Amino acid sequence: MKIKPSKAVIEALQKSSPEGLSRRDALKMIGIGGAASVMGIPPSLQADEESSKSDKKAKVLVVGAGSGGIMALARLRSALPNADITIISPNEIHLYQPGQVFMAAGLYTIDDVVKDNKDFIADDVNWIKDEVATFDPDNNKVITRTGEEVSYDFMVVATGIINHYDWIEGLSEDDIGKNGISSVYLNNMAKGTAKGGEVTWEWFEALKKASSSGEKPTVIYTQPNTAIKCGGAPQKILFLSADHLKKDGLGANYVLATNAGKLFSIPEIEDSLAKAQKRYDTITNKFNHNLTSIDVKNKVATFEETYEEKGAYDEDLEEYDVIEKKRMVDMKYDFIHIVPPMGPPKAVIDSKLGWQKGSAKGWLEVDQETLQHRRYQNIFGIGDVCGIPLGKTGGSARHHGPVVVGNLVAAMEGKKLKEKFDGYTVCPLKTEYGEIIMAEFNYEGLAPTIPFLDPAEPRVFWWIFDLYMLKPMYWHLMMRGWF
Numbered sequence: 001m002k003i004k005p006s007k008a009v010i011e012a013l014q015k016s017s018p019e020g021l022s023r024r025d026a027l028k029m030i031g032i033g034g035a036a037s038v039m040g041i042p043p044s045l046q047a048d049e050e051s052s053k054s055d056k057k058a059k060v061l062v063v064g065a066g067s068g069g070i071m072a073l074a075r076l077r078s079a080l081p082n083a084d085i086t087i088i089s090p091n092e093i094h095l096y097q098p099g100q101v102f103m104a105a106g107l108y109t110i111d112d113v114v115k116d117n118k119d120f121i122a123d124d125v126n127w128i129k130d131e132v133a134t135f136d137p138d139n140n141k142v143i144t145r146t147g148e149e150v151s152y153d154f155m156v157v158a159t160g161i162i163n164h165y166d167w168i169e170g171l172s173e174d175d176i177g178k179n180g181i182s183s184v185y186l187n188n189m190a191k192g193t194a195k196g197g198e199v200t201w202e203w204f205e206a207l208k209k210a211s212s213s214g215e216k217p218t219v220i221y222t223q224p225n226t227a228i229k230c231g232g233a234p235q236k237i238l239f240l241s242a243d244h245l246k247k248d249g250l251g252a253n254y255v256l257a258t259n260a261g262k263l264f265s266i267p268e269i270e271d272s273l274a275k276a277q278k279r280y281d282t283i284t285n286k287f288n289h290n291l292t293s294i295d296v297k298n299k300v301a302t303f304e305e306t307y308e309e310k311g312a313y314d315e316d317l318e319e320y321d322v323i324e325k326k327r328m329v330d331m332k333y334d335f336i337h338i339v340p341p342m343g344p345p346k347a348v349i350d351s352k353l354g355w356q357k358g359s360a361k362g363w364l365e366v367d368q369e370t371l372q373h374r375r376y377q378n379i380f381g382i383g384d385v386c387g388i389p390l391g392k393t394g395g396s397a398r399h400h401g402p403v404v405v406g407n408l409v410a411a412m413e414g415k416k417l418k419e420k421f422d423g424y425t426v427c428p429l430k431t432e433y434g435e436i437i438m439a440e441f442n443y444e445g446l447a448p449t450i451p452f453l454d455p456a457e458p459r460v461f462w463w464i465f466d467l468y469m470l471k472p473m474y475w476h477l478m479m480r481g482w483f
């Protein structure tokens, strides 16, 4: 890419310590000071939330120090100057997870996506480097793995989502990065490692080498039947790897094997993705296919396919019944990119905090607008752990931040909860090197930040924004609760 913000700006941002920058300076450097309002950023994200501060003394606990936990922590510190704030999370390293896709594409290195979490956790916050093993909301306390009991008046749960490679029979995390298997999601939040980006870039290169040897390799990209964070990542990897080959005049038999029934839930975006597929060598879509097992040695992936069959004729309705059926389908591959099934952390599932039944069972039972727990009113949720219809992206967590903190302060003050999350979810779909469809939507449908730009159109502008601007914005603004 030739177009980018000046090198001086990027270097200054990379060198500057987060504590050394003011919000105004950071916005100016990134070049979005005035643009923030133009870009339709909700007022609650820009405001200095004077109205939602409290002088009350209270014990506030944040569980989890990833994107959501750190954003909540930063806002809580400024909203509650007299509160006694504790954060429990084991990870000394903070991962900028969206950057793993650019690592996979060979454009970022590990240094772009990791920083010390101590840069974001102020000295006046009590940081317990452990994990919550037991939530005991009836007694307003948690117990950590090492047995420490921590009580609270208010709690924010920010424990994220767990990858379950172990739910795919025959696969272990050790297989990833070998024998043609990759997964950009391979990271360990507790240890702060991001192997997914590294191994997927090696996989891109190995794929190119295989393609250049004459025979077209078969490459499968999977998407599971569970909720996942960043639902667009499977297709981002498909397009970027196909483009990596295309640039050298190479191709492959690409197979998108997804549990979904279509490319995207929003028709305009789906059409645009279908058009983008046509630019590449054969891409075959296998919808309603869920990867259940893999024969690593023989390179065979087995999917459960859900399909419909015509049943008996219904005289009353004057139509045929539709019967849903399932069958197992084996597919040979040379290369496979696996998106693991995902679920809530065990400590949440095992507690009284999760939904007790239904499709959201085990996910944190919060109201989809106020993000307050539906049964424990002193508990709020932020980020991927929330059992709500949309919002498993870092961009969603950014929008959760002011809602959670505004409502927590209101609850503390005994006032009505006013802040509402609208379901904002963002999916920067990379359709080639240098181009992104910025899919932004909420509970109502498409919700573009820049309303006059057609959100379904792939754009160079969004590529530049994502590759060069978002990362410094994440480290310098979002992690400080400023954006």
Ligand SMILES: Cc1cc2nc3c(=O)[nH]c(=O)nc-3n(C[C@H](O)[C@H](O)[C@H](O)COP(=O)(O)OP(=O)(O)OC[C@H]3O[C@@H](n4cnc5c(N)ncnc54)[C@H](O)[C@@H]3O)c2cc1C
Binding pocket: 063, 064, 065, 066, 067, 068, 069, 088, 089, 090, 091, 096, 097, 098, 099, 100, 101, 130, 131, 132, 133, 158, 159, 160, 161, 184, 185, 189, 190, 229, 230, 233, 345, 347, 382, 383, 384, 385, 392, 393, 394, 395, 396, 397, 426, 427, 428
């Ligand atoms: C490959 C990839 C690409 C992505 N691309 C994008 C993108 O382009 N745009 C976007 O907006 N989002 C993207 N995301 C999603 C985004 O990174 C997540 O939605 C976001 O990080 C969620 O924040 P979180 O705080 O809920 O969870 P996390 O950031 O995962 O943090 C969870 C934290 O909780 C801690 N924890 C877990 N269990 C416990 C426990 N029992 N006790 C204490 N602590 C605990 C963990 O150690 C961790 O620190 C992507 C993610 C991946 C993996």
